[in-house]
Amino acid sequence: MKNLVTHIGARPVEQLAKEFGTPTFIYEKAVIEKRIAELKAFEVIRFAQKACSNLAILALMRKNGVVVDAVSAGEIYRALKVGYTAEGHPPGIVFTADLFDNDALELIVRHKVPVNVGSMDMITQLGKVYPGAEVTLRINPGFGHGHSRKVNTGGSYSKHGIWHSDLEECLRLGNEAGVNIQGLHMHIGSGSDYHHLSTVCDAMVKAAKRMGPQLKVISAGGGLPIPYRKEQARIDIAAYYSLWDKARKAIERDAGHPVALEVEPGRYLVAESCSLLTQIRSVKSSGGNRFYLVDAGFDTLIRPAMYGAYHEISICPADGRTVGNAFDTIVAGPLCESGDVFTQEEGGVVTTRKLPEAVAGDYLILHDAGAYGASMSSNYNTRKLAAEVLIQESGADVIRERQTFDAILQFERVPKNLA
Ligand code: LLP
Numbered sequence: 001m002k003n004l005v006t007h008i009g010a011r012p013v014e015q016l017a018k019e020f021g022t023p024t025f026i027y028e029k030a031v032i033e034k035r036i037a038e039l040k041a042f043e044v045i046r047f048a049q050k051a052c053s054n055l056a057i058l059a060l061m062r063k064n065g066v067v068v069d070a071v072s073a074g075e076i077y078r079a080l081k082v083g084y085t086a087e088g089h090p091p092g093i094v095f096t097a098d099l100f101d102n103d104a105l106e107l108i109v110r111h112k113v114p115v116n117v118g119s120m121d122m123i124t125q126l127g128k129v130y131p132g133a134e135v136t137l138r139i140n141p142g143f144g145h146g147h148s149r150k151v152n153t154g155g156s157y158s159k160h161g162i163w164h165s166d167l168e169e170c171l172r173l174g175n176e177a178g179v180n181i182q183g184l185h186m187h188i189g190s191g192s193d194y195h196h197l198s199t200v201c202d203a204m205v206k207a208a209k210r211m212g213p214q215l216k217v218i219s220a221g222g223g224l225p226i227p228y229r230k231e232q233a234r235i236d237i238a239a240y241y242s243l244w245d246k247a248r249k250a251i252e253r254d255a256g257h258p259v260a261l262e263v264e265p266g267r268y269l270v271a272e273s274c275s276l277l278t279q280i281r282s283v284k285s286s287g288g289n290r291f292y293l294v295d296a297g298f299d300t301l302i303r304p305a306m307y308g309a310y311h312e313i314s315i316c317p318a319d320g321r322t323v324g325n326a327f328d329t330i331v332a333g334p335l336c337e338s339g340d341v342f343t344q345e346e347g348g349v350v351t352t353r354k355l356p357e358a359v360a361g362d363y364l365i366l367h368d369a370g371a372y373g374a375s376m377s378s379n380y381n382t383r384k385l386a387a388e389v390l391i392q393e394s395g396a397d398v399i400r401e402r403q404t405f406d407a408i409l410q411f412e413r414v415p416k417n418l419a
Pocket of ligand 1: 048051096153187221222223224264265266267268303371372
């Protein structure tokens with residue numbers, strides 16, 4: 001029957017659940033390494049760690065020759081912790097943002113982290129504290145694309161990037177501020193398909209022409225889609241690469257020297273590597289609708305509630321029994337909000353999924369939860385952050401222990417008069 005699984009990464013689901021508890025994010029190292037290998041045509045793979053910034057995942061990236069992007073001081077700190085440095089070409093760490101907060105600026109200066117600036121003010125601010133800084137310009141080409149309005153990163157309503165017509169002004173500011181503008185970056189939306197890419201590549205070639213010979217690196221950004229639905233086709237990486245490589249070659253001809261090409265995927269490298277293992281705690285019906293209530297909510301995986309994102313769902317019977325029928329089912333979590341539903345479309349429309357018959361105690365797996373799963377989770381309803389486990393050849397290792405209540409409360413203080 002469809003949507004039934006017994007194993008994750010060759011390990012019995014029940015054994016994983018008993019050993020690590022639920023809910024737990026279970027990553028498979030082999031899947032991540034396979035995705036990295038698929039992108040090897042790009043001379044630089046820069047992991048957008050916002051998708052999954054666990055130290056073990058970063059260490060795995062580093063071991064495989066993947067460099068990282070950081071979008072906050074905390075993400076720079078993580079990268080440093082696993083041994084990345086900002087030195088060299090390509091730099092191990094690049095900071096991408098539309099503004100500097102004080103923490104970020106301090107770490108950037110201390111560790112000489114190159115910056116991919118998304119706002120003109122950043123050029124002047126950086127020049128004041130870090131003259132000679134290496135800078136790339138994140139350009140908003142004036143159009144965008146994305147799997148949801150919330151992740152569309154181009155066009156005039158996007159807060160991201162420098163408006164394309166401001167490029168010359170940036171170069172002038174760069175000269176004035178004494179920073180070294182040497183690259184262009186365009187990330188126009190997550191989930192973009194490669195048909196749309198030729199427009200982006202054309203925009204990059206045009207921007208590069210205006211930049212002139214100081215251009216040394218271009219970045220294609222991230223946004224490589226993955227097939228969240230079983231029936232969706234995989235992106236054709238060779239076609240994707242060849243479009244960008246063609247653009248790079250045109251740019252090299254204009255610049256008269258080699259130009260490095262970077263790609264900056266988050267989702268593509270990690271999404272499919274991870275299953276969110278949950279347990280069904282209640283099966284109930286309300287007004288004719290059938291519900292599986294599981295022990296993970298949008299505090300654990302927010303994508304369905306936030307974007308109406310689709311994740312494949314499977315069931316694993318706890319007692320190994322044979323399962324008969326499949327039913328239209330709503331899958332929901334424990335939070336005190338009606339929006340805490342994993343089967344929903346954008347706009348909060350609750351839908352059903354045909355799922356095998358299950359009883360309380362069975363396991364339910366949300367697939368492709370590796371990108372923007374753990375990294376977007378929260379303590380809403382004072383629930384512990386889930387555990388994370390990495391399956392390798394050598395065994396299954398905890399890479400994040402389940403949080404404790406004391407850890408959640410550790411920075412809260414009750415003033416004396418209220419105690
Ligand atoms: N580079 C930049 C500058 C970005 O802003 C992003 C994503 C990426 C790379 C990586 O995009 P990816 O390859 O992962 O699609 N939370 C949303 C996605 C937000 C993406 C934000 N920026 C989700 O769960 O789908």
